Amino acid sequence: MVVDFVFGEEILHILNIYHRTHGEPHHNLLHLLSLDMDPLTPTIIMGDFNTHSLVWSFPYSTISPWAAELVSWFDDQGFELWSPPRVVMWDSSRDDC
8 A cells, every 4th residue: 555645745655565475485575576666755665574584583583585585675775674673563472473
């Protein structure tokens, strides 16, 4: 979902992503990874990426096969991670998490 806030001639893009993997070894983020963001337009990307990465996951996490591609895209687009690295951003009632 994309929401644009327009303030006169200024625009703020907010993209909210829910990445549903169904436990499969591939991703369905092509719609995001194919975007070339305008570096002059302020943009916030947030959501649930259902992705484990060396950048933001715990050291013992199984890294998602597409994590490097997603991290590279974030880097190429000039985005920065605002959530603290290795801080749980979810809650589960499961005992095995």
